[in-house]
Amino acid sequence: MSKRLGKGLDALIPSLNVSEDDKVIEIPLKELRPNPYQPRKTFNEDSIGELAQSIKEHGVIQPIIVRSVLRGFEIIAGERRFRASQQCGLEKIPAVVRKFTDQQVMEIALIENVQREDLNAIEIANAYQALVDQFQFTQEELSVKVGKSRSHIANFLRLLQLPEDVKQHVSRGTLSMGHARAIVGVKDDKVKKELANLTVKNEWSVRYLEDYIKELEEAKQPQKNKPKDKRKDPYIDQVEETLRDRYRTTVKIKHQNDKGKIELLYYSKDDLERLLELLQGKIS
Structure with missing residues (x-):
């Protein structure tokens, strides 16, 4: 992912950093709810488990960022820490409360995850x-x-x-x-x-x-300056489909007056070798 940010989001990123001047408070986990604009729908359970183990040993080192909403607080950054703390059975988590608009919350949720390639x-x-x-x-x-x-x-x-x-x-x-x-x-x-x-x-x-x-x-394109083909024999269609499934490639059967030829298409040297091995296996 590119490290270059748009100016709008670039201005928001510093607001996710916690400094010594910030007031850190302990917020009950039951008063927190996830960011409704969080684009990530699934979380790696193994990763959460590892973080939970670290929190058991060292506590939550980095406070999460939240905003105050009706009936509690909304997580802006730090949902993994929140989930891991729940897994540990903690009752409270350190947090810094900031003011954000809905648009800022949505943009932060997107950029935080996309930049980390979590989505x-x-x-x-x-x-x-x-x-x-x-x-x-x-x-x-x-x-x-x-x-x-x-x-x-x-x-x-x-x-x-x-x-x-x-x-x-x-x-x-x-x-x-x-x-x-x-x-x-x-x-x-x-x-x-x-x-x-x-x-x-x-x-x-x-x-x-x-x-x-x-x-x-x-195959869908009309052939210029050529007479239209006669309706294809259903049997030939069935054989082509069987061969396509067997050899996992495009198969063409050209048939006329009980004679014809079968074409198997390949797209690389490795693909050709794969087909040869399959064909040799059928012959031997």
């Missing part, structure tokens, strides 16, 4: 969209706020166009950002889901997936 791609996309919806930011204004290029913002927001099943794969990490960017360009949602499932099942690389999508798109 997955879908959580980042949702956080960006929330800022756009809540404060009517343009993509250009948002790019300045978070210190990222406009294309970076656009690429993440496009991920929200993916079907829910595909977004779940991205959230779990079974699909990478590169895979998601390739799939989101496909128009048909049904095809997007099929591509996602094939990619996860067969462990396709991003390059392999991109080439596979390219093959699909080219």
